[in-house]
Amino acid sequence: MKKTVKDIDVTGKRVIVRCDFNVPLTEDGIITDDTRITSAMPTIRYLLDGGASVILMSHLGRPKGKADPKYSLKPVAEHLSELLKQKVLFPNVPEVVNDDVAALAKKMEPGQVMLLENVRFRKEETENDPAFAESLAGLADVFVNDAFGTAHRAHASTAGIADYLPAVSGFLLEKEIAFLGNAVANPERPFLAIMGGAKVSDKIPVIEKLLDRVDSLIIGGGMAYTFLAAKGFSVGKSLLEPEMKEMASALMKKAENKGVRFLLPIDVKVGKSFANDTMWAYYDAETMPEGFMGLDIGPTSMDIFADEIKNAKTIVWNGPMGVFEMPNFAAGTKAVAEAMAETDATTIIGGGDSAAAVKLFGLEDKMTHVSTGGGASLEFLEGKELPGVAVLEDK
Secondary structure, eight states: BBBGGSSOOOTTTTEEOOOOOOOOBBBBOSSSSOHHHHTHHHHHHHHHHHEEEEEEEEOOOOOTEEEGGGGOHHHHHHHHOOOOOOOOOOOTTTTSOOOHHHHHHHHOTTOOOOOOOOGGGSSHHHHHHHHHHHHHHHTEEEEOOGGGGGOOOSOOTGGHHHHHHHHEOHHHHHHHHHHHHHHSSSSSSSSSEEEEOOTTTTHHHHHHHHTTTSSEEOOSTTTHHHHHHHHHOOOOOOOOOOGHHHHHHHHHHHHHHHHHHEEOEEEEEEEEEEEEEEEEEEEEEOOOOOOEEEEEEEHHHHHHHHHHHHOSSSEEEEEOOOOOTSSGOOHHHHHHHHOOOOOOOOEOOOOOHHOOOOOOOOTTGGGSEEEEEEEHHHHTTTOOOOHHHTTBBOO
């Protein structure tokens, strides 16, 4: 067990918090979804109520180690000011930390909040440069990591900083570790995993690990066509990784040997091209026509998958069933989301596109836990130690 903010006295301390404020912005700098900001509020408010001054840091987008106004955290500072009903200091310093920022941090009174500029404006961030990590640490007395979405990255603001400060988790990180950790270590059975998304190659390690733990596994999305091809089916123009067919066969064999129910789509919704308004039709997975691509699962598959969901007691879902961003190919993903919303099982959404989908369908509140980190949740389920968690102090 890792220490959390509740295990330390923050009264009169300057606390630097790594958040995940990587929010979607319009070209005008308008935040279109503030979930990642509101998710950090419990930790921020707890620290303020405890008499700390709070310095927040985050990345936004991929500025590639250079200052780029398009990726400035200024809109986040303004939104935080509204949420907290107080002014959030924002130095607007492209180098993130300098003497002026350090002086400002020293002057902060308990109850004050400051947000640093995008840490990825410095190439030293992703390089986990010790000097940059130390300069961040120099602003505060304690480090709190509350950014699960970047906990799988050994960066200066997620891992390196812990070499110079006492390091504990915030409430969001604690919640992520509790839900995902329990799903892996001690799930109520039957335990079902649902894997979707584009590529098999991205998810082989996690599928292999899950096959040692789950009672059943559903495969959907673009990655399903590599498994269908491995069974000898023609998949037309569907997304296919030919070099992964052998591995797909090995995974299906492993499932059989382990007694794991391995469910693939038995019917699919195909389209002539990758577009919402393309000509489409339903086909059995075994008889997909040449010249068409699978873009969603079919109605029979939806029913079978929904039944499997109803029978499970713990469900982890990562990756959509089809191209849910296109309304004509969203039904499969929506059917899975709705089945999960209706069950009384523990339902865990593994971040990324799955989290975006349940939010799109208005079912976010019906899930037990929606993870804030796609890549991090996958690596956690895979059994990897996350650098941003490993550096935290043990209880």
